[in-house]
Amino acid sequence: VANLLRLFQIPQISYASTSSKLSDKTRYDYFARTVPPDFYQAKAIAEILRFFNWTYVSTVASEGDYGETGIDAFQQEARTRQICIATSAKVSRSMNRQGYDNVIRALQQKSNAKVVIVFARSEDARELLVAAARMNATFTWVASDGWGAQESVVRGSETAADRAFTIELASYPIREFEDYFTKLNPYTNTRNPWFKEFWEHRFGCSLQEPGCSEHSLRDGAFEQESKIMFVVNAVYAMAYALHNMRQAVCSNTSKVCDAMKPGNGKRFYKEFILKTKFEAPFRPVDTQNMVRFDSFGDSISRYNIFHYHQEEGKFVYRKVGYWDQNLTLNTSLVPWPDLVPPTSQCSDPCRKNEVKSMQPGDVCCWICIPCQPYQYLQDEFTCADCSFGQWPLANLTGCYDLPEEYIRWEDVWAIGPVTISCLGILCTLSVVGLFLKHNETPVVKASGRELSYILLLGVLMCYLMTFIYITKPSTTVCTLRRLGLGTSFAVCYSALLTKTNRIARIFSGVKDGAQRPRFISPASQVAICGALISCQLLVAVIWLLVEVPGVQKEVSPERRDVVTLKCSSRDSSMLLSRCRPPPCASPSV
Incomplete structure (x- = not known):
């Protein structure tokens, strides 16, 4: 859509597109969004791995812009933090059961990579968990907002998803939208041509049958889509930009003047959309959420971090932290087995008196070589001899002068x-x-x-x-x-x-x-x-x-x-x- 609209210089404000490619202003110079690009959550995932010292991981991505650009951004962040990729796999909607089983087998072959990064659509993540449960495979998943905190992804595969970390865009439910939406019925919402089809699917009946229209959306549980807030923010951002433009070019009237017709899309995008700034509507009193755009048309990035685990016999997503340019985690809310996080490293840490001999072209895999008794650790890769008459300190950080031996009177x-x-x-x-x-x-x-x-x-x-x-x-x-x-x-x-x-x-x-x-x-x-x-x-x-x-x-x-x-x-x-x-x-x- 962005490619099509730019041909006619029509600005666009998206509420769900998170691909990092859309930040490229040489290709998408009329595009803005109220959600942050994926490279921010890639950065958040990399910081989670570094927080737990998980330096050897595998990755799974969906084919397409979302998965491929997201995992590419993660790999760039991983390299800067000396995190190594053990193996990478891709999944697609057309992949069959055997294909998902092969992905799980490829992950199992890297036995030291116990953590798997998932940058996939929700349906791909669901099939991946089904395959893991079928093969009785256990991993610590760290997933993007494609998985998020959706129950539909883990339903039926709760054990395979246990102890997963997931990321979701920080948002809040809008009570006013819930009140509006649950009051709708097929006869009052005639402007939406797909609403009748939704109604029949929701209640499993046909509007041609008597009593089908008497149902209410207030019946049963109603779970608001987490991106509703971004939809509202996108609509308000466009409205504020048009309002600011009218005030700037139509100073003598409160209506749309001829100066706005035909519209100058380039000026409208750069001078009004990118400069729009307002407090998000319908936000809770204790929440601060400023809607604005940077020079690339991207919105402020903030993610909630969830941990999926069992509480009182029931699996739940528990919010354990957030990422707002910096990582904040409350590890006391994460119930680890044996009270310690799992390890995911190519090589075990060397003992106190050993140094690392790195494998060629790899920063995560090494062989531990013991130092001689008279050597200290100059750094984690080098043993250095103490001078004659000296001996290594107990912590091997240096040397001390040995006591001089000679015949003493008490000998x-x-x-x-x-x-x-x-x-x-x-x-x-x-x-x-x-x-x-x-x-x-x-x-x-x-x-x-x-x-x-x-x-x-x-x-x-x-x-x-x-x-x-x-x-x-x-x-x-x-x-x-x-x-x-x-x-x-x-x-x-x-x-x-x-x-x-x-x-x-x-x-x-x-x-x-x-x-x-x-x-x-x-x-x-x-x-x-x-x-x-x-x-x-x-x-x-x-x-x-x-x-x-x-x-x-x-x-x-x-x-x-x-x-x-x-x-x-x-x-x-x-x-x-x-x-x-x-x-x-x-x-x-």
Whole structure:
């Protein structure tokens, strides 16, 4: 009709045409409507899916402008929200029972797509539900206003339609129309040539039969068509536009003037119809409904959202929200099984320690790949290694520094050596005290008093090194370890070597009858012992200069969750520091 009227530049205001194609002003430049285009309800459906995180769905559409343009608009909205289409099917009025069964089988093949979008005429939606009930198929339907809240669509297939979401244009019944319509009869409504046929169909009788005309439309239940409000609004919009045009071009008369004849359809459409704005007539007191058009001739969009479910043994459409450029849902009115919405996703959500490996060309299907224990989630697609010495947080959003492992005073491995060292120190100090008490006696002097004290000092240093090695590593502690370990043994061995060498030379001199050996005085013996100790000190100092002492954290590739705090000296350096030139080797043997 719109194509025909534009040829004669005759404006049209529709009350039921919702095809998105009619918003194209290059083709339908004289068309306006009091109902919103289908791409708005496509947007509302997409927002419902995103609200429940249904990202993998199937679609069914009626052949023709309504279904095809509606589902195309939905697919565009779905792509922007990363919602994937598992499979798409079309139905038509000419489709037989086998055809509908094939559609249901195609939907069942995508087992993860538990939600099905229906953009179909009411009769097509009804046959689709009949086929689903016949094949005992269960889906969560999300349907356009072609299904709406019509009982005729679900009658006989209530179980198959259970838990469906449907969308319907927001409207209200007009009580004045109901009063007018129910008072009509075949004799008072003679201007409608089809009313007599409607009457006979409504009451199942013929007006030629006696008593047929005595029925009343007030008898029985009367359900007003939901689009009546839009019909009234369309009539009033045309009337307001004509009224405004008459006031503009016929300023000197209250009647239609010659300036309106013949009418200029283009001017009438652009200057008066598109600029018409008025409060909807017959609206309830608590309802706000402004009738106006945008630049495309479309009306304001608002949809009611219904949920079809069972209440007290009876299936009902329950209004659970609305869409008015933004989605509003009251989920407390939706009785979900097990109190949670069903899922409709191509792939199950990955666990906390897994990332998504996307399938080529698909944003809804993925494979979950676990991260390594030492990795955190850089994003939902990437595992990233924590640095050495770090470990992932419990929520895997980052890393934290691992506690440093070293021997602590309370460890069993420390208590044993410390106990032995303490006993050794007490025994050594006891011997030192005993020596000091008898310092001037012949026995102490004959034993090599000075070298004995040096030997006891070396023994005491050996025991004290236990505490240095248990203390938490630091630059100072590592320096003391390098100096103390070799030096303490060098003190002991140097004293023993000097004392042994002195005794050997004395006995050798007596045997040969030679003169008294040189350098056997206490001062000489201390000097020789000090010279031998200095060899070790020289090696230790050179080691400190070549390899500066410090602390390092060591992590084993096999056990990355353990960080060992240790001194930064190599084992080879430690071994080389124990090696000395031949003159200094004996004290360390």
